[in-house]
Amino acid sequence: MNVPVSYAASYPHTCNKALYVAMALLFGTFGVHKFCAGRVWMGILYFLLSWTFIPTVIGIIEGIFAAFKPTDSLGAIVV
Secondary structure, eight states: OOOOOOGGGTOSOEEEHHHHHHHHHHHGGGTHHHHHTTOHHHHHHHHHTGGGSHHHHHHHHHHHHHHTSOOOTTSEEEO
């Protein structure tokens, strides 16, 4: 029997790769991708700084980097 291996058992901050990349590229300004990954305080920080457009640039960069990260058998990445 082939049992799927997931990063979620070993790492606290994991998220589905496709969801994380989409959220980072589309809503990175507001930190939605950080909330998706379980990093609530980072999400709040992104939201509070969203008027500066700095989180927008960082969100796009994080989305691009996440697109090239390897996934586990369930499609999750460590963030």
